[in-house]
Amino acid sequence: MQTTGKKKLGVSGLLGKLVRQQMFIPLAALLLLALFNLIVDPGFFQVSLGYNNAGNPVLSGYLITILDYGSELAILAIGMTLVTAASGGQDISVGAAIAISGSVILRVLCGRDSRPETLQAPIIVAFLVACVVAMLFGAFNGALVAYFRIQPMVATLILYTAGRSIAAWINNNELPIISEPSFAYFGGYIPGIPVPTPFFLALICMIIIAIVLRMTNLRLYTQAVGINESSSRLNGLNPELIKVLSFVILGLCVAVAGLIKVSRLSTINYSVVAKDIEMDAILAVALGGNPLGGGKFNMTASIIGAYVIQFLTTTLYKLNVQSDALPAYKAVVVIVLVVLSAPTVKDYFAGLGKKLKSQSMSKEVG
Amino acid sequence: MSSTNKTSAEKMSFAERLKGMSDTNLLLTITIVIFFLMYIGAIVFLGGGFLKPQAFFNILNANAALIILSCGLSLVMITGGIDISVGGTTALISMCCAVYLDFHGGNVPVAILIALLIGLAFGLVQGFLVAYLDIQPFIVTLAGMFFARGMTTIVNTNPFNVENEAFVALKDTRITVPGLGSVNKLGKYVPAYVGVGVIVALLVVIVMFCVLRWTKLGRQFYAVGGNKQSALMLGINVKRTKFLAHLICGLLTGIGGFVYFLYVGSGSPSHASGAEMNAIASSIIGGTMLTGGVGNIVGTFFGVLSLSTIQNIVSSAGLDEAWWTGITIAAMLCLFLVIQSLVMSFKKKA
Amino acid sequence: MNETAVLLKMRGIYKSFPGVRALQNVDFTLHSGEIHALMGENGAGKSTLIKVLTGVYGKDEGEVYLEDKPVTIHSPQDAQKVGISTVYQEITLCPNLSVAENMFIGRTSGIGQNWKKMNEDAGRILQSLDIPAKATQQLGSCSIAVQQMVAIARAVDMDCKVLILDEPTSSLDEQEVEKLFKLMRSLKEKGVGIIFVTHFLEQVYEVCDKITVLRDGKLVGEYVIEDLPRVQLVAKMLGKEMDDLADIKGDQPTFERKEGDLPVFEAEGLQSNAGIKPFNFHIDKGEVNGFTGLLGSGRSECVRAIFGADRIIGGTVKKHGKPVKISKPLDAMKNGIAYLPEDRKVDGIVGDLSVRDNIILAAQLLRGFFRPFTKAEANQFADEYIKLLSIKTASADTPIKSLSGGNQQKVILARWLMTHPEYLILDEPTRGIDIGTKVDIQKLVLKLASEGTSVTFISSEMDEMLRTCSRLIVMRDRRVVGELSGEELSQAMIMNTIAGGDK
Structure with missing residues (x-):
């Protein structure tokens, strides 16, 4: 009985199956946005090769902007996905943590002088120090969540409140400026390569996480802890450690994003840098169809979600939306997306599809 | 049998007593005790400034809006949800009221109506999405916050002060507190006063406390927050309860938004920035648990007072650099969360 | 046994879930003043029938009559209103509220909450049922057995016509079970119809008057207890004669x-x-x-x-x-050492993960973080143990939470057997x-x-x-x-x- 039923899955059944796929929402959103831009102005998809001030070849165009500015978000989405899966909550302190790690990078590079002629330390050292600092803050968040059993959103509220102040304190509230051109490579272009560097950094992060997920049990452990902590413990897992680990990995992602952020400007503005980025990162995870209550996750969907959000932002900018008004439009789009992906709404449509199917079936029988 | 029970009850150990206490009352007690310790500490170490009644009433004046917003947030948190749109909505309300009063020559009662309607509209939509479409409250209200902030800029980009006479008169109304006051430098007795907003805030606290404590609906909020599935089985309309929580929170945001507007007397897109976080922090310090089912409006009231007392202590202690405020609030929040967590786990073991 | 009025009648109930036909043309009849056992293996459709009756699930087809009047029940609230109360196997009370509140919430009219009266009423009921709890105590601080008794007290006090007890005894010890039975008998005297779902055969024969047996979502039959010896009951439930239970x-x-x-x-x-x-x-x-x-x-x-x-x-x-x-x-x-925990739901299964991941979990842990099984290996192990323990699942990819209790238990057993x-x-x-x-x-x-x-x-x-x-x-x-x-x-x-x- 069942096998014949399976064979008879018609178009509506296939559609229903497609709609239930996790990747459906981010991809559909991407498609809709692309379609919208195609209708409004096909010039959106134009990519041209030009030369920047330094005389280097650079690609320009809205698509390149999306790849460029979506990178930080994609990097953060990787860590945020793991944190969400393991702890069933979100880290709202990533923006503040980016401010801290950016501040640390500048502090190490500048030393005592806030406007140094030459760098006081190699960039790699500054970056590594920022990594360590960001991971320590990640571990702090993780420890609050794992050992003190504080809900992630609340635990990270602490760093969210204090982070930007700490960032300012690290540099004595001064605004260091780096004049060394090679520092700007990370947020701009490496001479001779026309593709923005942040994209490569994001790509490296993606490759690393893909390898990690393939070569280790990170996925299984994280999901098991996120779904049922108590049974994970009885199967020999250490749930606390896994949770802390996920926050530490997010810390690493934050450090990379921080490097890109300060490199873009060669300086930092403590109260504005990476503002609201935590919200975008969480949205990326949600848009990727990952349950925000933890458990199963799909990394690719999150990363696509991140680029979809940047796509949306860029589209809105192109439509001359004021940057302060941007959130209003974003909110509407987000609500439409989450409403469409809500289980109740999905079930409603699935029920509709089933009705259609049963009608066609009865016709066949009749 | 009964007599032995009685003697053992009399000899209850600390741990047993702790265990017998409901989670809500336990956290409330901790909050109030810590607030008084902190305030006494401030008086002892930072001098007489904190001893003047007006110092206390100034805390109330400055935080009337936050108290109201926190009440709404506590309610939503008790049902196991969250609302991070309250700050954005407050800014939107201030801006809309300001534009209406100054650019369109409006009057105050209609402005209040506008404030309430905006708040209710947010509560209505968010409540519907959260309760009936079962979308995560964090995402819904995050979008709400984005929307409100964005709309504020769309309504008017530049900050400006409201000059409507009736409004300014209401804003400057001072209500003296009978029997309390202090002698100023010139030797003149100055009675302590509070603004209109404080009266509204206190009324809200009282009403909300009564609703949560002495009405069936109030207890349903706790039941839903305690265990959604069980609440359903107990015959509670979980969806409607959640919806109502958001709706009431929206209404309170409307009231709180206007009280905020009354205090600042201007419209600006950057108004009430971070108010949602302060409100969440206040609720948590006040003993509301984000997991739901545990919390008390009186605790929330003390939560707001604790938070602002700490801020005052920091600035009086001469740590004027801007970052200290952020860091101390965070440290305070951290302390409270850790205390709560330790007490709860101790209770579980006891 | 004298024939009493028909209290509840369910006719031609159908209910299906994606991929499963949980109930097919099931009839059920309950007379007043009767304790009626609902029996069947796991996955036979007992819980589904109960949940359809109490409005947790909507039915696909069929009629429900209460005292010969057709009723439609869309939610547990509706069920309570028409006089059907339920006590579930899992505690369905709110641990953060007091015992008294848990007994009265959601079922009294009016706006205000009269604490004094509620606590007094609750105290009286607790005392009359001999439940060792205080009305003002927070429910979460009571033992599981006491919580279960509170749930029953709530249902009993609700002036119900039909009381459903869905495996209420699985967390009670013998004395508590005895107390519960006493309670059930006294309710029976008052004309309440009781539907009793349990896995304990002895208990069925101790208190029940009639037995309805379900198998694979279909009705096997309704029997008067005296006419159905134990061995036959088991045979009806399993659909085959039981010969090997006695001495294995x-x-x-x-x-x-x-x-x-x-x-x-x-x-x-x-x-x-x-x-x-x-x-x-x-x-x-x-x-x-x-x-x-x-x-x-x-x-x-x-x-x-x-x-x-x-x-x-x-x-x-x-x-x-x-x-x-x-x-x-x-x-x-x-x-x-391998350990299959007592509480399958809380400590055993990892609900959203597939049967395969649940099987390999412990073995994977022993292998270590950096040496995951390949997909092929995992599939092979999963298939091997699904076959070995004849686990009934659509595929190794099915989330374990959609399996029946017995099959979930087999998966957990497979998990530990795999560690040899x-x-x-x-x-x-x-x-x-x-x-x-x-x-x-x-x-x-x-x-x-x-x-x-x-x-x-x-x-x-x-x-x-x-x-x-x-x-x-x-x-x-x-x-x-x-x-x-x-x-x-x-x-x-x-x-x-x-x-x-x-x-």
Whole structure:
């Protein structure tokens, strides 16, 4: 009985199956946005090769902007996905943590002088120090969540409140400026390569996480802890450690994003840098169809979600939306997306599809 | 049998007593005790400034809006949800009221109506999405916050002060507190006063406390927050309860938004920035648990007072650099969360 | 038995879930003043029928009549309104509210909450039912059994016409069950119709008047209790004659132990922070022993201590005579110990993960973080164990939470078998699962033992323990009070030891 039923899955059944796929929402959103831009102005998809001030070849165009500015978000989405899966909550302190790690990078590079002629330390050292600092803050968040059993959103509220102040304190509230051109490579272009560097950094992060997920049990452990902590413990897992680990990995992602952020400007503005980025990162995870209550996750969907959000932002900018008004439009789009992906709404449509199917079936029988 | 029970009850150990206490009352007690310790500490170490009644009433004046917003947030948190749109909505309300009063020559009662309607509209939509479409409250209200902030800029980009006479008169109304006051430098007795907003805030606290404590609906909020599935089985309309929580929170945001507007007397897109976080922090310090089912409006009231007392202590202690405020609030929040967590786990073991 | 009025009539009920036809054309009739058992294996459709009746699920087709009037029930609230109250196996109360509130919330009219009256009323009901709880106490601070009693008190007080008890006895000890039965009988006198769902056959024959049997979502039949002997009931539930339940011990050869072999596992003065007194314990190769005692006597806590599931605060353990350190589950696993926990839902399954991931979980942990199984390996293992234990699942990719209780239990068992343990601890492996699977599991235990695995088996059903174990450790009030083996293994002797008759 069942096998014949399976064979008879018609178009509506296939559609229903497609709609239930996790990747459906981010991809559909991407498609809709692309379609919208195609209708409004096909010039959106134009990519041209030009030369920047330094005389280097650079690609320009809205698509390149999306790849460029979506990178930080994609990097953060990787860590945020793991944190969400393991702890069933979100880290709202990533923006503040980016401010801290950016501040640390500048502090190490500048030393005592806030406007140094030459760098006081190699960039790699500054970056590594920022990594360590960001991971320590990640571990702090993780420890609050794992050992003190504080809900992630609340635990990270602490760093969210204090982070930007700490960032300012690290540099004595001064605004260091780096004049060394090679520092700007990370947020701009490496001479001779026309593709923005942040994209490569994001790509490296993606490759690393893909390898990690393939070569280790990170996925299984994280999901098991996120779904049922108590049974994970009885199967020999250490749930606390896994949770802390996920926050530490997010810390690493934050450090990379921080490097890109300060490199873009060669300086930092403590109260504005990476503002609201935590919200975008969480949205990326949600848009990727990952349950925000933890458990199963799909990394690719999150990363696509991140680029979809940047796509949306860029589209809105192109439509001359004021940057302060941007959130209003974003909110509407987000609500439409989450409403469409809500289980109740999905079930409603699935029920509709089933009705259609049963009608066609009865016709066949009749 | 009964007599032995009685003697053992009399000899209850600390741990047993702790265990017998409901989670809500336990956290409330901790909050109030810590607030008084902190305030006494401030008086002892930072001098007489904190001893003047007006110092206390100034805390109330400055935080009337936050108290109201926190009440709404506590309610939503008790049902196991969250609302991070309250700050954005407050800014939107201030801006809309300001534009209406100054650019369109409006009057105050209609402005209040506008404030309430905006708040209710947010509560209505968010409540519907959260309760009936079962979308995560964090995402819904995050979008709400984005929307409100964005709309504020769309309504008017530049900050400006409201000059409507009736409004300014209401804003400057001072209500003296009978029997309390202090002698100023010139030797003149100055009675302590509070603004209109404080009266509204206190009324809200009282009403909300009564609703949560002495009405069936109030207890349903706790039941839903305690265990959604069980609440359903107990015959509670979980969806409607959640919806109502958001709706009431929206209404309170409307009231709180206007009280905020009354205090600042201007419209600006950057108004009430971070108010949602302060409100969440206040609720948590006040003993509301984000997991739901545990919390008390009186605790929330003390939560707001604790938070602002700490801020005052920091600035009086001469740590004027801007970052200290952020860091101390965070440290305070951290302390409270850790205390709560330790007490709860101790209770579980006891 | 005189014919009384028909209280509840369900006719032609259909209900299906994606991929499953849970109920097909099921009829059910309940008379007033009748205790009616609803029986069937897991997945037979008992719970679905109950949930359709109480409005948790909507039905696809069919009619429900209450006192000959058709009723539509869309939510548990509707059910309460028409006089159908339910007590579920899982506690469906709010732990953060007081006992009194839990008894009255959601079912009284009016806006205000009169605490004084509510607490007084609750106190009176608690007293009349002899429930050891205070009205003002927070529910979360009561024991599970008391919470269950509060749930029943709530249902009883609700002036209900139909009372549904969905496996209410699985977390109660015998005295509490007796109290519950007394309650049920007095309600019956008052004309309440009671639907009683349970896995315990003895209890059915003790209190019920009629039995309705379901199998595979279909109605098998309705019987008056006197007309249906136990053996036939089991046959009806399983759809085949039961012949092998009686003596399965004889089927398996016992493991031949060599002289001078040290015990596989030995503990001395072991104590955990779960409140048990220090205890000594040992198990030989190929031996099946068990912990017995009343609920709450510390059976589970003992095996949890052996496995390192609770914090160990004293004692030494030896494996094959060599001292080892077991402070967390992973240590125990590395020493070849496997533990199937008591609470399948909370401690066993990882709900959203697939059957495959649930099977490989423990073995994967032992292999280590950096050496994941390949997809092919995982699939192969999963298929192997699905076949070996005949786990009924659509595929290895199906989330475990959509399986029936018995099949979930088999998956957890597969998980531990895959680690090839030397010593397997099974804590209530047969609770809440159907008879067929129960027998399968008992047979498996004996088979494993004959192959040289040591097994500790815990069950609330004494005859199960007597069938499988060759040595029983008896517990009372969180301490070991005796040990029985050989000729001493009898129901009477166990009862005697538990009751303290050995002194």
